[in-house]
Amino acid sequence: MGLVTGACFAASGHQVVCIDMDAAKIALLHQGKLPIYEPGLDRMIVRSVEEGRLDFSTEYAAGIGDAEVVFVTVGTPMAGQDGRTDLTYVLNAVADVAACMGDHAVIVIKSTVPVGTGDEIARKIRLLRSELDCAVVSNPEFLREGAAIADFMQPDRIVIGAEEAAARDVVVKLYRTMVGQDVPIVCTGRRTAELIKYAANAYLVAKISFINEMADLCESIEADVEDVALGIGLDHRIGSAFLKPGPGYGGSCFPKDTQALLVTAEAHGRHLRIVEAAATVNNARRHDMVRKIADACGGTVDGKMLAVLGLTFKPGTDDLRESPAVAIVHLLVAEGARIRAFDPAAMPRLGDLAGEVTLAETAYGCVQDADALVILTDWPEFAGLDLLRIRKSLRQPVVVDLRNVFAPKQVAEAGLFYTSIGRMPVRGSEARWSAAAE
Known part of the structure; x- marks a missing residue:
């Protein structure tokens, strides 16, 4: 999800840095190779890298400090046999992002998280850096593996959940640079x-x-x-x-x-x-x-x-x-x-x-x-x-x-x-x- 999201926004003309803690994956991407199989994604990435719109790093500071929008796309596996969701990766990523981000940024959670997680993330950021003017937006993904690029670029709909109108408008504007007016954007509350x-x-x-x-x-x-x-x-x-x-x-x-x-x-x-x-x-x-x-x-x-x-x-x-x-x-x-x-x-x-x-x-x-x-x-x-x-x-x-x-x-x-x-x-x-x- 993260690689497709970054590649598609870069292909739409935005400046994108994809960050991952797995140095081996980042090294592969710098060589023009993909750590996953997704039809058409390799060509899209190579083109955006050559045109200077897409880069990869293991360092948060490389892309977070000047970012207007930060997408969190880390995994949310099951925590155990009872079906609970392990939010460790999401919360750790948010903490690292908050430490580096500038004021007025919007954090967009694309990871699939239980209802109320966005509220928890907003509280966590306020505790970590109370001076930040930061909004948390939910933007769930609906990508099918094997058809992820088409699903991202020509979606049935885009769902944006926000509590602040300004943050909602930022994410709506971002998507409208990629999709036409015929694609419905469903704006709701975060939960x-x-x-x-x-x-x-x-x-x-x-x-x-x-x-x-x-x-x-x-x-x-x-x-x-x-x-x-x-x-x-x-x-x-x-x-x-x-x-x-x-x-x-x-x-x-x-x-x-x-x-x-x-x-x-x-x-x-x-x-x-x-x-x-x-x-x-x-x-x-x-x-x-x-x-x-x-x-x-x-x-x-x-x-x-x-x-x-x-x-x-x-x-x-x-x-x-x-x-x-x-x-x-x-x-x-x-x-x-x-x-x-x-x-x-x-x-x-x-x-x-x-x-x-x-x-x-x-x-x-x-x-x-x-x-x-x-x-x-x-x-x-x-x-x-x-x-x-x-x-x-x-x-x-x-x-x-x-x-x-x-x-x-x-x-x-x-x-x-x-x-x-x-x-x-x-x-x-x-x-x-x-x-x-x-």
């Missing part, structure tokens, strides 16, 4: 802006869990969930986004933000039953997917070599945080499966997972002599794989597609037995396991 972020993610989480439950029902009554999603998504009151069935939601935002919202509600004596149900459905989803894989493999994965395509929580990113694919791999290994995996972007970031799985250099290399193919992330290139070649490479002609990458008829014509999500397979192509082939 409302903080809640808007959580409410948006909770609603999307509910849509994902809803369509996954519909997919399960479709399998029981011989209906097609993709037609169901189309039929309801064309209703403008519902919309088609986030109605794609799969192994559940993940990533750096949805899981932790859902839990943080539930913690906030509980602290105020409220129970968000719809959000609670959506989280419960998602938590059970990965176990359901492991059972689906085991059923396709003759009832057990113990001792089976499974070729897994896709490890990131979604295509277009190298992010493995809270990835349902990674969680499913862990569960499969615990059940005795042997895993060979390939992902187009995540291989350098596997960390501990690399010790549990064998890594393949290509999708076809991953499939070679495996007992079954399991697709866990819907990277576009997987849809173009040669199914006849896959059929010849597999020891057992079994494909478990947890992202509905392939059309059932397409897989059946290649002689593969096929399991997907919420769709009935072409007759005769149901996933079957041959004990004779083991």
